[in-house]
Amino acid sequence: MLEEQVYIADAGIATALYLSMALGKPLLIEGPAGVGKTEIAKALANALRTKLIRLQCYEGLDATTTLYEWNYPKQLLHLKLEESSTASEAEKEAMIFSEAFLLKRPLLQAITEHDRAPVLLIDEIDRSDEEFEAFLLEVLSDYQVTIPEIGAIRATHRPHVVLTSNRSRDLSDALRRRCLYHWIDYPSMEKELEIVRAKVPGIVEAVSSQLTRVMQATRTMSLSKIPGVAETLDWANALVALQAPGLNEQIVTETLGCFLKDESDIAAFKAELPRIIDARCITEQERSD
Amino acid sequence: MPELDVEKLIVFCRELREHNLSVTPSEVVTAATALQMIDTIDREEVFISLRTVLTTSVDDFPIFEELFKRYWNSSPHTPVQRDTVSKTALRSKRTSSRQPPKGLEFFLKHWGTFSADAQPVKVPGASDTESAAKKDFSEFTNEELEEVSRLARRMVRRLARKPSRRWRPVRRGHRVNLRRSLRLSLKTGGELVDLTYKERRPKRTKLVVICDVSGSMDIYSRLLLQFVYGLQNSFAKVESFVFATSLVRITGDLKNKTYQRALDRLSANVHGWSGGTRIGASLAMFNDQWLRRIDKRTVVIILSDGWDTGEPEKLAAALSLLKRRAGRLIWLNPLLGSESYEPLTRGMQAALPFVHLFAPAHDLASLRALEPHLVL
Numbered sequence: 001m002l003e004e005q006v007y008i009a010d011a012g013i014a015t016a017l018y019l020s021m022a023l024g025k026p027l028l029i030e031g032p033a034g035v036g037k038t039e040i041a042k043a044l045a046n047a048l049r050t051k052l053i054r055l056q057c058y059e060g061l062d063a064t065t066t067l068y069e070w071n072y073p074k075q076l077l078h079l080k081l082e083e084s085s086t087a088s089e090a091e092k093e094a095m096i097f098s099e100a101f102l103l104k105r106p107l108l109q110a111i112t113e114h115d116r117a118p119v120l121l122i123d124e125i126d127r128s129d130e131e132f133e134a135f136l137l138e139v140l141s142d143y144q145v146t147i148p149e150i151g152a153i154r155a156t157h158r159p160h161v162v163l164t165s166n167r168s169r170d171l172s173d174a175l176r177r178r179c180l181y182h183w184i185d186y187p188s189m190e191k192e193l194e195i196v197r198a199k200v201p202g203i204v205e206a207v208s209s210q211l212t213r214v215m216q217a218t219r220t221m222s223l224s225k226i227p228g229v230a231e232t233l234d235w236a237n238a239l240v241a242l243q244a245p246g247l248n249e250q251i252v253t254e255t256l257g258c259f260l261k262d263e264s265d266i267a268a269f270k271a272e273l274p275r276i277i278d279a280r281c282i283t284e285q286e287r288s289d
Numbered sequence: 290m291p292e293l294d295v296e297k298l299i300v301f302c303r304e305l306r307e308h309n310l311s312v313t314p315s316e317v318v319t320a321a322t323a324l325q326m327i328d329t330i331d332r333e334e335v336f337i338s339l340r341t342v343l344t345t346s347v348d349d350f351p352i353f354e355e356l357f358k359r360y361w362n363s364s365p366h367t368p369v370q371r372d373t374v375s376k377t378a379l380r381s382k383r384t385s386s387r388q389p390p391k392g393l394e395f396f397l398k399h400w401g402t403f404s405a406d407a408q409p410v411k412v413p414g415a416s417d418t419e420s421a422a423k424k425d426f427s428e429f430t431n432e433e434l435e436e437v438s439r440l441a442r443r444m445v446r447r448l449a450r451k452p453s454r455r456w457r458p459v460r461r462g463h464r465v466n467l468r469r470s471l472r473l474s475l476k477t478g479g480e481l482v483d484l485t486y487k488e489r490r491p492k493r494t495k496l497v498v499i500c501d502v503s504g505s506m507d508i509y510s511r512l513l514l515q516f517v518y519g520l521q522n523s524f525a526k527v528e529s530f531v532f533a534t535s536l537v538r539i540t541g542d543l544k545n546k547t548y549q550r551a552l553d554r555l556s557a558n559v560h561g562w563s564g565g566t567r568i569g570a571s572l573a574m575f576n577d578q579w580l581r582r583i584d585k586r587t588v589v590i591i592l593s594d595g596w597d598t599g600e601p602e603k604l605a606a607a608l609s610l611l612k613r614r615a616g617r618l619i620w621l622n623p624l625l626g627s628e629s630y631e632p633l634t635r636g637m638q639a640a641l642p643f644v645h646l647f648a649p650a651h652d653l654a655s656l657r658a659l660e661p662h663l664v665l
Contacts, residue, residue, distance in 0.1 A: 015327070015337040022326045023319060023342075030347060060454020072467045079479030093475050130585040131455070169585070170613055173311055176345035183347040 009043075010191065016182040017044060026140055026161035028125075028176065031184035034228015036195075037164040040184075041121035044160065051118040053159070055106040057128035063135065067145060069103045070096075097149035107139055110159040117157035125175075126165040133175050140178060187229060189216050195229060200236040207239055210247040215259065217276045223265040231259035249277055294329070295321055301360045305343060308352050312343055332361065437512060440653060441519025444660050445496075445527075451664060452489035462486030494586055494616075494665050495526040499575060501593035503533040503566035509623040509651070513592045516656060518543050528582070532571035536578075566596055568636055569603030576610050583614040588663050590619045592650060597636030604636055608643035616665045620644040626651030 009017075017040070020027035029037045045052035055066060075096040082092060104112065110120040122136070139145060143155035163179060165171060187195060193212045196203060215232050235258035244251050252273060260266045298321060305312045320342045327338050336357055344353050458466050466487040474481045498517045502510040514531070521527045521543040528540050572591075583589065589611060597604060612618045620640060624630045626649040632641060641647060646662055649655040 011333060012337050015334060016341045019323050019326065019338055019341055023323060025319070027341075028345075062455060070468060070471070072471060075471055076479075076481070079474070083479060089475055089478075092479065096471075129454075172585075173345070173613070177311060177313065177316070179345075180341045181344050181346070182341055183350065 009040075012182065013040060013184070016180060020162075020180050021160055023180070024158055026163055026179045027182060028163045028165065028171075028179035029182050029184060030165045030167055032186065032226065032228060033166055034230040035184045035186055036229050037184060038121065038123055041119055041123075041162040041164075044162065045119040048116075048119065048160070050116050051113060052121060053106050053110045053113075053118050054121045054123060056123050057125050057132070059127060059129050061128045061132045064105070066105050066107045066132070066135075067139075068105055068108045068147060071101045071103050075101050099150065102147070102150075107136075108145055108153070110161075111139075111143055111145060111155040112153060113157060113159065118159050120159040120161045122161065122163045124166060125163045126168045126171060130172070133172055137175055137178060186219055186226075189213070192216070192229065192232060196232060196236050199233050200240060202240045203236055204245065206246055207244060208236065211236060211239065214247065214252065214276055218259070218269065221268060221272060223260070223262070223268060225260075225262050225265060227259040234258045247277070249273060252277070294324065297360065298324065301356065302343065304356055304360065305353065308356065310343065310349050310353070311345060316343055335361065436653065437515045437656070438519030440656060441516045444657070444663070445520050447660070451492045453492040455490045456487040457490045459486050459488050462488040464488065492665070493526065494588060494663065495584075496520060496528070496663070497579075497583065497587055497589045497615075498527065498529045499536075499572070499589070499591045499593075500529065500531045501533070501566060501568070501591075502531045503596070505566065505596045506592075506594055506623070509594075510592070513621075513623075513650060514543075528579070530575060530579075532566075532568070532574075534567045534571070536571045536574040538579075566593075567599040568593060568595070568597040568640075569599040569601070569605075569607055572607035572611065573603060576607055580610065580614060583611070585614075585616040586665060587615050588617045588619065588665065589615045590621060591644075592621045592623075594622055594624050595620075595632060595634045595637030595640060597634070599636075601635045601639030605639040605643060608640055612643045612645070617645045617662065618643065619646045619648065619659070619662060621648055621650035621659075623649065623651040625649035626655060 016027055016029075019025075029040060031037055041054075042052055078096055078101070079092065082095070087095070102108075106120070110118055125133070125136075128136075140161060143158055144152055146152045186192075189212060192215065193209055196208045196212060197205075200208070211232070215227065215235075219226050235255060238255050238258045239247075239251070242251070242255070253270065256266060256269060260269055299317060302312045302317045302320065320339055323338050323342050324335070327334050329335055336354075339357065340350070340353055344350060456464075456466075458469055464487050466485045469485040469487075470481060470483070473483050473485065477483075498520065500510060500513055500517060502514075510531075517527075517529045521529055521540065528538070529543060530536055530538050530540075608618070622632070622637070625632070625647070632638065632647070648659065648662070650659075
């Protein structure tokens with residue numbers, strides 16, 4: 001199913017997603033940056049032919065940015081128009097605090113989706129603060145939102161919820177317990193190669209395998225920011241754009257900004273570059289023999 | 290699913306629980322349900338499914354894997370492994386991509402950042418003279434002691450002023466609170482007459498200080514208590530405790546009294562003052578009674594030299610529990626100030642993996658360097 005969405009899934013991800021849907025529980029995905037955690041949700045939404053609703057978390061996220069907000073300009077205009085009407089105060093109040101004046105934010109949107117259950121992606125939950133986590137628990141436990149002026153709004157379809165985290169802080173046990181859990185690591189050589197070939201169709205076969213090998217070697221170095229799959233793809237796209245026939249020291253040096261984003265990492269990588277290229281060439285020769 | 294499997298699952302879950310995985314009955318039910326939805330003949334699939342349901346963190350993976358192997362292999366009811374080509378291929382691919390215990394890797398990674406943090410931070414621009422700032426607490430006079438609590442009060446005032454990202458309604462401010470204003474406007478027929486405002490709520494960081502007052506800390510503990518006393522009297526949300534062989538809460542004792550009176554009261558109340566140390570037991574006691582008060586907005590500071598006569602395992606267990614609840618766990622060790630000191634005592638060794646920051650606390654400069662770490 002995921003295969004056709006150009007997402008190379010392994011048995012672990014597939015099983016976790018399947019269980020999450022079958023059991024109706026949110027799926028918490030953790031792993032280092034850039035291994036495709038967010039992509040999972042996108043691929044899932046595509047595969048289910050449903051809408052993806054994304055909530056990017058940050059510190060200080062609160063109800064007005066995640067659930068709903070009243071549309072104040074519209075309310076004001078409406079009150080102006082109604083000035084001459086004979087409607088009582090209570091009637092006016094009921095009017096402007098009705099659903100027509102409600103701006104739906106991601107969580108409410110996900111709950112009130114009419115056609116089919118959407119995929120709700122709560123991205124980088126570790127960046128939000130504790131209050132938001134508690135609040136999210138409430139929403140995720142009964143898929144119901146209470147707006148004081150309107151009342152409770154129940155989910156028409158239970159959204160498929162995917163949460164991602166980079167482990168920048170520990171999530172609460174309560175939230176973890178409510179979710180199924182899956183960990184994604186950097187892909188193996190074969191898997192990464194598969195991903196590159198699927199996602200960057202224009203790439204020369206030799207380049208793709210050379211590049212994956214360099215990436216795998218890079219990840220074994222002690223860098224402050226280890227490049228993820230996203231970086232591999234950026235680099236692959238750059239090499240395609242440059243129409244590089246193969247990798248050599250010069251081309252790698254020119255394009256290494258695609259996957260190394262830290263000054264000291266670049267220096268460390270450059271020092272190792274001859275060795276990496278060398279090792280790669282040897283294996284290349286072995287292959288051609 | 291055959292009944293036998295449920296029994297086995299329950300025993301397996303109990304075993305997981307004994308290894309500190311948070312497996313509640315509700316997880317067991319979920320796991321049983323999950324097993325009904327998958328192909329239980331396929332061991333790999335059972336493994337992944339149960340792992341997805343029963344673990345909550347990648348740190349649990351190694352222990353889970355080990356127990357899983359033990360449980361689902363040893364039994365005579367081992368499901369027959371299906372050896373179709375694709376499955377075997379899949380399995381070998383998985384094992385090749387899976388690296389040695391993730392938990393260890395994480396442990397090492399944390400260890401790395403931690404030791405970088407633990408380098409004593411040099412702070413320029415100290416208001417008092419260099420010599421006083423660098424002077425070891427063990428050589429302090431009474432007037433200099435006063436400086437310690439002044440420093441504490443200053444630090445706390447600065448911390449309390451940091452705004453959070455959240456709003457609260459106020460009468461006068463710079464930002465209009467539209468929601469409230471509109472509601473008010475209904476009274477005047479929809480005309481906005483009275484505006485209400487909102488402002489950023491101040492950050493509410495809570496502080497918990499647990500101070501070692503055993504014999505080995507004698508020179509420092511009175512002084513660090515002075516620091517705690519300073520914190521206590523300028524910031525409402527400070528809880529303070531002292532321990533030697535057992536834990537005593539001293540929050541009330543320190544409040545609104547002169548330091549000498551507070552100290553007198555303390556000496557009367559605290560048994561084992563300047564006696565032996567049982568850090569692990571004392572922290573376990575803290576966890577029993579006070580852990581519920583700790584949340585991610587709490588900074589926990591432990592002041593101790595790590596000389597522990599109890600078992601290191603107990604200390605490690607107590608700290609790991611505390612670290613999971615607290616926003617930050619800081620261990621201040623006065624001995625770290627001396628160049629030659631290395632945290633080799635058994636207690637300190639056990640504690641290191643579980644603290645966010647390990648820092649010195651032997652002079653004014655080191656206390657001042659603490660400030661940025663108190664902001665969450």
